[in-house]
Amino acid sequence: MNVLFYRKTIIAATGLFLCIFLIVHLSANAILIFPEEVARGWYNSYSTTLRESPLIKIVAYLLYLSIVLHALYALLITIRNRKAKPQKYVMDQSSENSTWASKNMGILGTLILIFIIIHLANFWARIKLGIGESVGFDAAGNKDVYEVTYSLFHNIYFVLFYVICAIPLAFHLYHGFKSSFKTLGFYHKKGTAIIAKTSLVYAIIMGVGFGLIPIIVYFK
Numbered sequence: 001m002n003v004l005f006y007r008k009t010i011i012a013a014t015g016l017f018l019c020i021f022l023i024v025h026l027s028a029n030a031i032l033i034f035p036e037e038v039a040r041g042w043y044n045s046y047s048t049t050l051r052e053s054p055l056i057k058i059v060a061y062l063l064y065l066s067i068v069l070h071a072l073y074a075l076l077i078t079i080r081n082r083k084a085k086p087q088k089y090v091m092d093q094s095s096e097n098s099t100w101a102s103k104n105m106g107i108l109g110t111l112i113l114i115f116i117i118i119h120l121a122n123f124w125a126r127i128k129l130g131i132g133e134s135v136g137f138d139a140a141g142n143k144d145v146y147e148v149t150y151s152l153f154h155n156i157y158f159v160l161f162y163v164i165c166a167i168p169l170a171f172h173l174y175h176g177f178k179s180s181f182k183t184l185g186f187y188h189k190k191g192t193a194i195i196a197k198t199s200l201v202y203a204i205i206m207g208v209g210f211g212l213i214p215i216i217v218y219f220k
């Protein structure tokens with residue numbers, strides 16, 4: 001099997017898996033926009049269920065592996081493209097359909113990776129690994145993840161950081177979602193057009209959703 005094809009397939013498959021994770025993650029975080037009386041209990045019990053379920057633990061390891069493989073293989077492809085610069089230049093010139101997002105997937109992906117590292121350091125490392133400031137418990141005895149989120153999103157710089165990062169996320173998802181189907185061999189005239197539209201809708205929902213939640217929590 002051709003090395004480039006193998007790398008692109010890994011990027012596409014892990015990318016689609018990450019897209020599914022983001023749908024679940026956004027749906028769960030949408031709880032935060034509800035009034036505190038209900039949102040705290042729902043969010044904390046959901047978070048506890050995820051942390052304690054053996055099945056979700058396996059999915060979580062697959063998720064971490066997907067992030068690493070996706071970033072690593074994308075980096076390898078970018079390095080390879082840079083080395084073959086003249087060829088890339090010709091490709092870019094002739095590709096009428098290439099969008100700004102498609103030409104800047106490397107830089108968009110790097111920004112998202114930086115976001116993920118900062119995000120995990122603030123939430124995941126604190127909640128799951130117990131690193132940093134300790135996390136309290138709610139009335140039901142669940143870790144008060146709601147409080148962690150609420151206090152972080154009451155820092156305007158933190159909120160701005162999330163809002164700004166939602167922009168590269170949306171552009172990256174717009175190109176990534178549709179092109180992963182193509183890489184995995186899905187070629188169909190009507191189907192491809194539907195996937196392109198779905199990709200746009202998906203990217204807008206993810207960008208607006210992840211950008212809006214911190215703002216709503218800030219004003220709560």
Ligand code: HEM
Pocket residue numbers: 025029047048050051060063112116119120123124127128145149162169209210211213214
């Ligand atoms: C409104 C914005 C967001 C909020 C409030 C939020 C909240 C959280 C919380 C509370 C956790 C820890 C869950 C736990 O261990 O119980 C978490 C984990 C995580 N988040 Fe986010 N998140 C947001 C956006 C994002 C975005 C945009 C991405 C990716 C681009 C992302 C990727 C992750 C990943 C990979 C994990 C680790 C998942 C796991 O270990 O199960 N999050 N997030």
